[in-house]
Amino acid sequence: MNAASSPEEAVRIASVNVNGIRAAYKRGMQQWLDGRGVDILCLQEVRAPDAVVRSLLGENWHIHHAEAEAKGRAGVLIASRQEPVAVRTGIGDSYFDTAGRWVEMDLEIRGSALTVVSAYVHSGEVGTQKQDDKYRFLDALGERLAALRDGAGHAVVLGDLNVGHTQRDIRNWKGNVKKAGFLPEERAYFDRFLSDGSGFVDVARSLAGDVDGPYTWWSWRGQAFDNDTGWRIDYQLATQDLAARAVSADVDRAPSWDTRFSDHAPLVVDYRI
Amino acid sequence: MNAASSPEEAVRIASVNVNGIRAAYKRGMQQWLDGRGVDILCLQEVRAPDAVVRSLLGENWHIHHAEAEAKGRAGVLIASRQEPVAVRTGIGDSYFDTAGRWVEMDLEIRGSALTVVSAYVHSGEVGTQKQDDKYRFLDALGERLAALRDGAGHAVVLGDLNVGHTQRDIRNWKGNVKKAGFLPEERAYFDRFLSDGSGFVDVARSLAGDVDGPYTWWSWRGQAFDNDTGWRIDYQLATQDLAARAVSADVDRAPSWDTRFSDHAPLVVDYRI
DNA sequence: CATGGTAAG
DNA sequence: CTTATCATG
Numbered sequence: 068m069n070a071a072s073s074p075e076e077a078v079r080i081a082s083v084n085v086n087g088i089r090a091a092y093k094r095g096m097q098q099w100l101d102g103r104g105v106d107i108l109c110l111q112e113v114r115a116p117d118a119v120v121r122s123l124l125g126e127n128w129h130i131h132h133a134e135a136e137a138k139g140r141a142g143v144l145i146a147s148r149q150e151p152v153a154v155r156t157g158i159g160d161s162y163f164d165t166a167g168r169w170v171e172m173d174l175e176i177r178g179s180a181l182t183v184v185s186a187y188v189h190s191g192e193v194g195t196q197k198q199d200d201k202y203r204f205l206d207a208l209g210e211r212l213a214a215l216r217d218g219a220g221h222a223v224v225l226g227d228l229n230v231g232h233t234q235r236d237i238r239n240w241k242g243n244v245k246k247a248g249f250l251p252e253e254r255a256y257f258d259r260f261l262s263d264g265s266g267f268v269d270v271a272r273s274l275a276g277d278v279d280g281p282y283t284w285w286s287w288r289g290q291a292f293d294n295d296t297g298w299r300i301d302y303q304l305a306t307q308d309l310a311a312r313a314v315s316a317d318v319d320r321a322p323s324w325d326t327r328f329s330d331h332a333p334l335v336v337d338y339r340i
Numbered sequence: 341m342n343a344a345s346s347p348e349e350a351v352r353i354a355s356v357n358v359n360g361i362r363a364a365y366k367r368g369m370q371q372w373l374d375g376r377g378v379d380i381l382c383l384q385e386v387r388a389p390d391a392v393v394r395s396l397l398g399e400n401w402h403i404h405h406a407e408a409e410a411k412g413r414a415g416v417l418i419a420s421r422q423e424p425v426a427v428r429t430g431i432g433d434s435y436f437d438t439a440g441r442w443v444e445m446d447l448e449i450r451g452s453a454l455t456v457v458s459a460y461v462h463s464g465e466v467g468t469q470k471q472d473d474k475y476r477f478l479d480a481l482g483e484r485l486a487a488l489r490d491g492a493g494h495a496v497v498l499g500d501l502n503v504g505h506t507q508r509d510i511r512n513w514k515g516n517v518k519k520a521g522f523l524p525e526e527r528a529y530f531d532r533f534l535s536d537g538s539g540f541v542d543v544a545r546s547l548a549g550d551v552d553g554p555y556t557w558w559s560w561r562g563q564a565f566d567n568d569t570g571w572r573i574d575y576q577l578a579t580q581d582l583a584a585r586a587v588s589a590d591v592d593r594a595p596s597w598d599t600r601f602s603d604h605a606p607l608v609v610d611y612r613i
Numbered sequence: 614c615a616t617g618g619t620a621a622g
Numbered sequence: 623c624t625t626a627t628c629a630t631g
Contacts, residue, residue, distance in 0.1 A: 086615070086616060086631080087615085087616045087617065089616090089617085090615080090616060090617085112616085112631085114616065114617060115617085137618095138617080138618065139616080139617040139618050139630095140616095140617080140618095140629090140630075190630075190631055192630095192631095197630090229631095286614075286615095286631095287614040287615045287616095287631095288614045288615085289614085291614095329615095330614090330615070330616095330631085359622080359624070359625060360624085360625045360626065362625090362626085363624080363625060363626085385622085385625085387625065387626060388626085410627095411626080411627065412621095412625075412626040412627050413620090413621075413625095413626080413627095463621080463622055465621095465622095470621095559622095559623075559624095560622095560623040560624050560625095561623045561624090562623085564623095602624095603622080603623090603624070603625095
């Protein structure tokens with residue numbers, strides 16, 4: 068784990084799929100947060116009513132939270148130490164307006180405009196409506212990326228995007244080419260999202276280089292965590308100028324199975340703004 | 341807790357609402373059973389598939405188990421160390437044939453015929469269908485008691501009958517006169533079941549005498565267990581001759597909250613047959 | 614293998 | 623406050 072506060076002139080942004088914030092807090096998420104000096108905390112799969120979320124996170128945040136219509140499902144939020152300029156809910160396709168999968172926050176950081184998006188893409192399941200919904204959501208995500216790229220300020224779209232982009236992003240890629248999360252059609256979306264000219268950079272991959280992982284999700288089942296049989300499906304996709312200002316990207320993999328507070332690990336990036 | 345095996349020439353019959361046999365085993369039911377020398381074990385609210393039940397109880401029982409049609413609900417069984425002469429499922433009213441609330445086992449104990457019934461009466465809820473079902477089940481129970489009384493051998497109808505008979509059977513009877521489990525109409529059934537001429541005796545009451553309790557159920561909530569705010573709703577109703585042969589009736593109240601394996605305590609009776 | 618909601622107790 | 627099931631991940 069890194070220093071307890073972000074470096075001078077840097078903003079620390081963390082993305083975590085908490086898989087139920089109540090369970091995560093029971094398992095020690097607060098201790099992680101206390102030691103991490105996060106400026107902007109972005110969560111996915113919050114799975115709790117707003118009042119519960121606010122009482123868990125405490126008073127010292129400006130929270131923008133979008134619950135799903137279905138109780139106990141999905142839910143995304145952005146919690147900022149600094150007051151936001153604006154907040155929005157919804158990816159632009161009204162079909163997803165009550166899905167609890169997309170929130171945006173505009174901030175002004177030392178004179179620079181920054182838009183942060185916390186996103187939770189569908190898990191999907193081949194041959195079901197869920198997979199259709201996932202593609203439709205990814206379509207909308209592509210459109211929103213283009214609009215953000217064409218905007219004035221910095222932007223970072225982060226969260227659980229539920230797709231492994233390349234063979235380096237999944238431990239057992241050969242066994243998963245027909246599974247939701249590593250389908251060729253899903254991966255092609257990410258080829259487009261991250262192509263030259265897309266205006267966006269996969270910050271963790273850019274800083275880690277051409278290596279396997281680092282993974283951000285491991286099944287609870289079996290020995291997946293202990294064997295590091297994981298998937299890199301949590302991302303921070305930053306506009307080019309912002310990505311160039313990223314000085315570190317860390318996956319806070321827990322030291323052991325029983326110290327995990329979620330099946331996902333936090334992805335923490337420091338941006339020098 | 342009593343001696344580890346039943347006295348010579350006595351048969352030890354235990355009744356327990358386990359509130360889910362899997363949870364009960366996790367909480368240490370096996371240790372209770374190991375130390376108790378039970379000859380005939382009668383369970384209610386088993387709430388598990390037959391294969392799971394048999395693997396938990398092990399090989400050394402003759403088990404007659406009636407699951408409910410609805411998975412994870414109700415379920416009663418009788419497990420005997422000795423091979424039964426016959427087994428039956430169902431109280432006689434076919435409406436309850438798949439309810440998982442009534443099983444019978446005929447045994448021959450040193451030349452005497454003994455019928456054991458494990459019963460799980462509905463909890464009921466005032467003003468709902470559940471209360472109607474409870475009364476209908478109690479009607480059938482009354483008819484079956486009469487038939488057993490008129491039969492040749494000994495009989496004991498035991499289990500979670502979900503009614504407190506008298507003011508001595510509920511800690512807070514005044515607060516519960518309008519609650520299912522202590523309604524005048526429900527209590528009147530027990531007046532009839534246990535009247536002179538009914539042929540049946542409430543063994544635990546008969547041996548305990550005119551005292552408060554001993555209770556057999558305490559809500560999981562609050563301090564009900566620690567304060568002994570309980571209900572006596574688990575019974576062994578024995579035919580007169582058999583009841584006269586009961587030498588002890590013990591409620592195995594756990595020493596502390598966290599050593600309970602169910603919200604009900606076992607009711608263990610030794611019959612000198 | 615975990616999450617939360619649910620019906621039931 | 624606990625049980626098991628359920629849909630979801």
